[in-house]
Amino acid sequence: MSRAGSRSQSEPSTESLAEALSALCAEVGIPFEEMLHTIEVALAVAYARAFNPPGQVTVRLDTKTGALDVRSRVVSPDGTSVEQELPSEDFKRMAAQTAKHAVLRHIHDLERDKVLRDVAEHRGELATGIVDRIEAGIVYIDLGRAEGVMPPEEQIPGEVLHPGRPVLVVILEPQHNRRQAQVRVSRAGRAFVHRLLEAEVPEIKAGTVQVRAIAREPGLRTKIAVSSSQQNLDPVGACVGPKGVRHRAILSELASEHVDIVPWSEDPEAFVAAALGPAKAEKVSIDRVTRTATVLVPRGQLSLAIGRDGQNARLAAKLTGYRIDIKPSESEPVGEASTPAE
Known part of the structure; x- marks a missing residue:
């Protein structure tokens, strides 16, 4: 269908582009009207920039002849508008180049947007x-x-x-x-470790082992709590793998970062005790109102339970969601540590 008002005859370069438009749209899968609109908007912007006429510029491209219809619409202070035809003779060569760039840019933008949609479907992978x-x-x-x-x-x-x-x-x-x-x-997020574990442990993808919580300080240490939906399946053993092969594969990707895999439990006392590993807790008392866990450990394992700069206790608190107070099991209140959950 021809779209034109008062037109000037186009140069052959513009006419050739108009004739090729339908074939190009079919080739790249873009609706004809969408591409035509993109070209006309680009032509209007280019014309306004080149000649600076008053009012709002519109351009219509006759797809049969390649002729251009350039008009401006001026709105007066009293609200009435006047539309007038603008000369396009001096715009011919620029129009062909502008249209070409508009087509290429539009195709590029569509390809970029398609890639981004595809990428969005793989978020978290x-x-x-x-x-x-x-x-x-x-x-x-x-x-x-x-x-x-x-x-x-x-x-x-x-x-x-x-x-x-x-x-x-x-x-x-x-x-x-x-x-x-x-x-x-x-590479620093908890999701990275989760996906690494999932890639190495087929039981996680199968759904028989679940990752319940992850606490991480990237580059230093990560704690992962796992559970199993099968009674006879050890979730920690499944994640560590035969002779530790799965655990080592995860460590090799994380360089010097330590990774502790502990059993998740609905019993908060058992979960807190496991989260403080490799230290051995002798007793855990839970205050559910303040969500505080008081943990007694052998004096010889106090520093192990707290960790360097409080790291082990801090990650255990993040993993379990409890504030953790660590105390030596002997009566002397020496070396106590308190770590809030985050």
């Missing part, structure tokens, strides 16, 4: 990419159709990544970037 570059502390990763962006807070502290080397990440959310499809990725 692991992906392998190649480190492309590191700029201002941000790691950019080639994930194929999209670029992964890993800011400092999503990186494992102390870990050094090198351009050209493969890296495993977990996909977070798409990021807005007009030039290309970008997605935020992470």
Whole structure:
């Protein structure tokens, strides 16, 4: 269908583009009217920028002849509007180039948006990419159709990544970037450890072993609580694997980070005691009103229960959701430690 008002005859370059528009739309799967609208908007913006006429500029492209109909609509102070035809003779060559750029940009934007929709469907999943570059502390990763962006807070502290080397990440959310499809990725989040464990332990994917809670201080230590839906299946043993092979595979991806896997329990006393491992708790008392757990441990294991800089107790509190007070089992109140849940 022809769309025209008062037209000027177009140059052959514009006419050729108009004739090829239908074929191009069919090839890339874009509706004809959508592409035509994109071109006309781009032409109107280009015309207004080049000639600065008064009012709002609109451009109509006759798809049969390639002719342009350029008009402006001026609204007067009393609210009435006047539409007038604008000359397009001097705009011909620019129009062809502008239309070409508009088509290419629109196709690029559609491809980018499609990639971002595909990426969004894989949120929370692991992906392998190649480190492309590191700029201002941000790691950019080639994930194929999209670029992964890993800011400092999503990186494992102390870990050094090198351009050209493969890296495993977990996909977070798409990021807005007009030039290309970008997605935020992470190695520091709890989801990264969860997906690593899931990849190594088939019982988790099968649903017979469940990850109940994860507490992590990336680069230092992680605690994972697991349970089983089968009575005779040891969830911790399943995650550790024969001769520790599954546990070692997770550790190899996390470099120097320690990973403790403990049994989850509905009994808070048992859960808190397990969460403080490798220390052995002699007694756990729970105050459910204040959500405080008072734990007695042998004096010789007090430092082990608390951990360096309070790390073990702090992660146990995060894992269980209880404030944890650690005391020596002897009567002397020496070396007590209190760690709030976060």
